[in-house]
Amino acid sequence: MSKPGLNTLKPGQHYLAKDLDSFISSTDAVLLSSNDNQLFTEPEREYKVVHEFTGFFEHSMEDGEKYFREKKAYVVEKA
Structure with missing residues:
Protein backbone atom coordinates (compact mmCIF):
# COMPACT_ATOMS: atom_id res chain seq x y z
CA MET A 1 0.00 0.00 0.00
CA SER A 2 3.00 2.27 -0.29
CA LYS A 3 1.92 5.60 -1.80
CA PRO A 4 4.91 7.87 -2.42
CA GLY A 5 4.22 11.58 -2.23
CA LEU A 6 1.15 11.58 0.02
CA ASN A 7 0.00 15.15 0.58
CA THR A 8 -3.13 14.35 2.58
CA LEU A 9 -4.63 11.53 4.60
CA LYS A 10 -8.24 10.42 4.41
CA PRO A 11 -10.34 9.30 7.39
CA GLY A 12 -11.28 5.64 7.12
CA GLN A 13 -8.25 4.82 4.98
CA HIS A 14 -5.42 2.53 6.06
CA TYR A 15 -1.76 3.51 5.69
CA LEU A 16 1.52 1.78 6.46
CA ALA A 17 3.68 3.32 9.17
CA LYS A 18 6.42 3.97 6.60
CA ALA A 29 0.67 18.37 9.99
CA VAL A 30 0.27 16.64 13.35
CA LEU A 31 -0.24 12.91 13.89
CA LEU A 32 -1.83 11.69 17.11
CA SER A 33 -1.47 7.97 17.66
CA SER A 34 -3.15 5.53 20.02
CA ASN A 35 0.11 3.56 19.78
CA ASP A 36 2.01 6.02 22.00
CA ASN A 37 5.57 6.61 20.79
CA GLN A 38 5.73 3.37 18.79
CA LEU A 39 4.10 4.70 15.62
CA PHE A 40 7.22 4.34 13.50
CA THR A 41 8.84 1.29 15.14
CA GLU A 42 7.32 -1.20 12.67
CA PRO A 43 7.37 0.27 9.14
CA GLU A 44 4.98 -2.36 7.75
CA ARG A 45 2.35 -1.96 10.51
CA GLU A 46 -0.96 -0.67 9.22
CA TYR A 47 -2.79 2.28 10.76
CA LYS A 48 -6.26 3.64 10.15
CA VAL A 49 -6.98 7.36 10.10
CA VAL A 50 -9.96 7.75 12.44
CA HIS A 51 -10.28 11.56 12.60
CA GLU A 52 -9.10 14.59 10.69
CA PHE A 53 -9.11 18.12 12.10
CA THR A 54 -8.38 21.42 10.36
CA GLY A 55 -6.68 22.77 13.47
CA PHE A 68 -6.19 28.14 17.51
CA ARG A 69 -3.61 26.77 15.08
CA GLU A 70 -4.80 26.13 11.55
CA LYS A 71 -2.76 23.02 10.99
CA LYS A 72 -4.07 19.64 9.86
CA ALA A 73 -4.17 17.08 12.65
CA TYR A 74 -4.95 13.39 12.22
CA VAL A 75 -5.77 10.70 14.78
CA VAL A 76 -4.49 7.26 13.78
CA GLU A 77 -4.87 3.87 15.43
CA LYS A 78 -3.46 0.43 14.78
CA ALA A 79 -5.54 -1.45 12.22
Missing part, protein backbone atom coordinates in the same frame (compact mmCIF):
# COMPACT_ATOMS: atom_id res chain seq x y z
CA ASP A 19 3.93 5.98 4.49
CA LEU A 20 2.85 7.98 7.54
CA ASP A 21 6.52 8.60 8.32
CA SER A 22 7.10 9.93 4.82
CA PHE A 23 3.91 12.04 5.00
CA ILE A 24 4.75 13.69 8.33
CA SER A 25 8.34 14.32 7.21
CA SER A 26 7.17 16.32 4.19
CA THR A 27 3.90 17.89 5.41
CA ASP A 28 3.09 20.54 8.00
CA PHE A 56 -6.41 22.67 17.23
CA PHE A 57 -6.08 24.87 20.29
CA GLU A 58 -2.66 25.26 21.83
CA HIS A 59 -1.66 26.91 25.09
CA SER A 60 1.24 29.34 24.94
CA MET A 61 3.64 29.13 27.86
CA GLU A 62 4.98 32.56 26.89
CA ASP A 63 1.82 34.60 27.43
CA GLY A 64 -0.59 32.08 28.99
CA GLU A 65 -3.10 32.48 26.16
CA LYS A 66 -4.77 29.79 24.08
CA TYR A 67 -4.48 30.02 20.31
Whole structure:
Protein backbone atom coordinates (compact mmCIF):
# COMPACT_ATOMS: atom_id res chain seq x y z
CA MET A 1 0.00 0.00 0.00
CA SER A 2 3.00 2.27 -0.29
CA LYS A 3 1.92 5.60 -1.80
CA PRO A 4 4.91 7.87 -2.42
CA GLY A 5 4.22 11.58 -2.23
CA LEU A 6 1.15 11.58 0.02
CA ASN A 7 0.00 15.15 0.58
CA THR A 8 -3.13 14.35 2.58
CA LEU A 9 -4.63 11.53 4.60
CA LYS A 10 -8.24 10.42 4.41
CA PRO A 11 -10.34 9.30 7.39
CA GLY A 12 -11.28 5.64 7.12
CA GLN A 13 -8.25 4.82 4.98
CA HIS A 14 -5.42 2.53 6.06
CA TYR A 15 -1.76 3.51 5.69
CA LEU A 16 1.52 1.78 6.46
CA ALA A 17 3.68 3.32 9.17
CA LYS A 18 6.42 3.97 6.60
CA ASP A 19 3.93 5.98 4.49
CA LEU A 20 2.85 7.98 7.54
CA ASP A 21 6.52 8.60 8.32
CA SER A 22 7.10 9.93 4.82
CA PHE A 23 3.91 12.04 5.00
CA ILE A 24 4.75 13.69 8.33
CA SER A 25 8.34 14.32 7.21
CA SER A 26 7.17 16.32 4.19
CA THR A 27 3.90 17.89 5.41
CA ASP A 28 3.09 20.54 8.00
CA ALA A 29 0.67 18.37 9.99
CA VAL A 30 0.27 16.64 13.35
CA LEU A 31 -0.24 12.91 13.89
CA LEU A 32 -1.83 11.69 17.11
CA SER A 33 -1.47 7.97 17.66
CA SER A 34 -3.15 5.53 20.02
CA ASN A 35 0.11 3.56 19.78
CA ASP A 36 2.01 6.02 22.00
CA ASN A 37 5.57 6.61 20.79
CA GLN A 38 5.73 3.37 18.79
CA LEU A 39 4.10 4.70 15.62
CA PHE A 40 7.22 4.34 13.50
CA THR A 41 8.84 1.29 15.14
CA GLU A 42 7.32 -1.20 12.67
CA PRO A 43 7.37 0.27 9.14
CA GLU A 44 4.98 -2.36 7.75
CA ARG A 45 2.35 -1.96 10.51
CA GLU A 46 -0.96 -0.67 9.22
CA TYR A 47 -2.79 2.28 10.76
CA LYS A 48 -6.26 3.64 10.15
CA VAL A 49 -6.98 7.36 10.10
CA VAL A 50 -9.96 7.75 12.44
CA HIS A 51 -10.28 11.56 12.60
CA GLU A 52 -9.10 14.59 10.69
CA PHE A 53 -9.11 18.12 12.10
CA THR A 54 -8.38 21.42 10.36
CA GLY A 55 -6.68 22.77 13.47
CA PHE A 56 -6.41 22.67 17.23
CA PHE A 57 -6.08 24.87 20.29
CA GLU A 58 -2.66 25.26 21.83
CA HIS A 59 -1.66 26.91 25.09
CA SER A 60 1.24 29.34 24.94
CA MET A 61 3.64 29.13 27.86
CA GLU A 62 4.98 32.56 26.89
CA ASP A 63 1.82 34.60 27.43
CA GLY A 64 -0.59 32.08 28.99
CA GLU A 65 -3.10 32.48 26.16
CA LYS A 66 -4.77 29.79 24.08
CA TYR A 67 -4.48 30.02 20.31
CA PHE A 68 -6.19 28.14 17.51
CA ARG A 69 -3.61 26.77 15.08
CA GLU A 70 -4.80 26.13 11.55
CA LYS A 71 -2.76 23.02 10.99
CA LYS A 72 -4.07 19.64 9.86
CA ALA A 73 -4.17 17.08 12.65
CA TYR A 74 -4.95 13.39 12.22
CA VAL A 75 -5.77 10.70 14.78
CA VAL A 76 -4.49 7.26 13.78
CA GLU A 77 -4.87 3.87 15.43
CA LYS A 78 -3.46 0.43 14.78
CA ALA A 79 -5.54 -1.45 12.22
